[in-house]
Amino acid sequence: MNDRVLVVDALSAGRGQRATSRDSIGSGPRTVAGVLEKRGVSCRIHRVEDLLSNNRKMTGYDVLAVSAMTMDLAAVEQLVRTWRRQSRHGPVLVGGPIASDPLTLLREVRPDLVVIGEAELTLRELLDADALASQCNLEDVRGIAYLSPHGPKITAPRPLVPPDRLSDTVTPSTTRIVDYATYQASKVYVEVLRGCSNYRRPSMRLPNGRLCNECGNCESEDPMTRLDCPQGIPPGCGFCSVPGTWGPPRSRSVESIAREIRELVQLGVHRVVLEAPDFLDYFRAPYPLTDPCHPRANLDAIRSLLSTVTHIEEFRNGSCHLSIENIKACLLDDRVAELLSELLPGSRPNIGVETGSASHMKRIGKCGSPDDVIRAVRTAHAHGMSPFVYFIYGLPEESPESVAESVALMRQLSEAGAGRIILYGFQSLPCTAFDGFPDSNRNDPVASALRKEANRINLSKKEDYVGRLVRGIAAEPSWEHFGQTIVYGLENGPMMTVTGGFSPGTVVTVRVTSVVSPSLLAGEVIPEADTAGRH
Known part of the structure; x- marks a missing residue:
């Protein structure tokens, strides 16, 4: 061709x-x-x-x-x-x-x-x-x-x-990363594994009439049994298509992942994210892994991967930053937190809780409980990490009671050490159990209550940055602030806007001067000679 x-x-x-x-x-x-x-x-x-x-x-x-x-x-x-x-x-x-x-x-x-x-x-x-x-x-x-x-x-x-x-089949191009204008400042995702281990299913009646008959397959100790649902309900959280589309987790080899990352950073990438529906599923158990919480994370496999990648010269000298995102709360224990804090200090893993109601969480097919999330955030915080926690408004069977529990949980998680509360609106997706439910309405008073609390918490967290020096990478001109440039924190830091024009990929040190919004800070670029010993 x-x-x-x-x-x-x-x-x-x-x-x-x-x-x-x-x-x-x-x-x-x-x-x-x-x-x-x-x-x-x-x-x-x-x-x-x-x-x-x-x-x-x-x-x-x-x-x-x-x-x-x-x-x-x-x-x-x-x-x-x-x-x-x-x-x-x-x-x-x-x-x-x-x-x-x-x-x-x-x-x-x-x-x-x-x-x-x-x-x-x-x-x-x-x-x-x-x-x-x-x-x-x-x-x-x-x-x-x-x-x-x-x-x-x-x-x-x-x-x-x-x-x-x-590992032999998934061979993403590295040379084509340069086609992205802001690739040097962007988070570049490198696939670590495909699929999800959550083979639980929603228990509520679905738009197509299907209803869990409590057969017990989702709780079976046999991983093959969990694959089958007599009612034909797609596996996983009702809003998510990952297990139904990609199946149980399949992990790439350390060698294939490290080779891809090495080539990317040599081309000028500064921020690499190890992409997975749950990073802690990495080689956690033989295929098919269909239990979201058992066995525990495979620390030997995770250590091998992180040690290999962080020994690449660009990560060792601090010019590049490696991070992970999605993990399940039920898998984040002291062992895992200690390992992550050792090899990825200051990490901010993402934990999905979706709803603050334990009963609602179970009915939407989510594994674990709100208490698991609180414990996980406290454990991470004790090891120097500040996880981001995700909620969803407009979920099926959302009620004033579940919303009140979500607001209360947001506050508990903030006090436990969460670095940010992220709120999404529910969207009905094809090939999910919740296909056919109405999408969320941003103007709904319920959504407003959750958004108000999330914004309050995030503004408070952002105020802690004022006066601090943050190392970042210039990305693109600001859409809303003429004559300013958007800068992203290099080490899981915040999004900032600074006066002046900077080429994409320019590494700068920013003194944060004010909070613009729950997701944006303002700052001034400090000459490198003025920052010695002050980070």
Whole structure:
């Protein structure tokens, strides 16, 4: 195949412009580029907003490959319309989480191909058959959807990549990281494992009429039994599609992860995040691991990974920073906290609690309890860590009582040492147990009460930064503050705005002068000569 492929990162773009996660670069588009590179296909990655604001950047490409989430449908529609006006015959592929609803994609966007689930093996088969450049029989290609002359066609699902083949199969491009304008200042996510171990399920009645019959499979000691639900309820938390789409956890080898990170930091990446639905699932138990809390985390495997990566020169000399994000509260014990504080000092892992009600937590399919989260935050804080804790408003069966419990839990977690409270609105997603429930309403008084408390806590936490010196990396001009630059803290620090123009990737020291909002600080850049011994 001699065509040039334009890989489009539309993740979190919504209607065409990212309002949040602007400092994040996910691994999906680089994974697509890696498959193309292995087959000798020329490609580049562009953000969707860059293409929509300057469609001349599409010139010279023959194939459009888009990675997006369900929330990004409007941006993908707009992109494909623009592409087809410029390149009438260039095929369009769409994949990523948005592909979990292929019929909507085919109806609204009308791409040539939808790649469902894991993309690597499907893309390889399509490239080997030259399916992107010629007409061929697609019926035998598993894991795709397309519009046939007789209507929408969804082929048989493709089996997941076996655990022992994952490290050789997942080979994201590192060279294409330079296609992102702010890559030197961004959090670059490196996939550590796929899948989730939470094979519990919601117990409430679902929109499609399904209801847990209390068969006991979700609590079975047999990991294979947990895979099966006689009622056909998707596994995991009701709002999440990870276990239903990606299955139980499958971990990449230390060697493959370290090699990818080493290449990225040599190209100028400063912030690396080890990406996983739960980092503590890393090689925790033989496949399939379907118990979210037992056995305990595999400290030997985690130590091997973190020791190898942190011994890369750029992390040893402090020019780069390594972090983890998602972990389950039930797995964070003193052993884990001690290891993380040793190898990743000052970490701020993310812990999802979603609701402060123990009964509500169980009914939505969440593992553990609010008490587990309080214990985990206290344990982390005792070892010098300040976890971020996630809540969701607008969940099914939310009540005034559960909201009151959530507000009370926010306060307890703040006092226990949580570094930030993060609040999301519930969104019904395809292939989840909660598909069909109404989305949250931001204007609902319930949402207002939770948002007010989260903002109060976060403002208080931000005020602690005033007067401190924070090492950060310049990213991009501020949207809202003319003549200022957005700076991200290098070591899990806050987002800041400073006066003046700085090139992306410039490392600066900022004295925090004020709190602008619960998520933004203002500061002034301090000359390096004035900061000796004062960090």
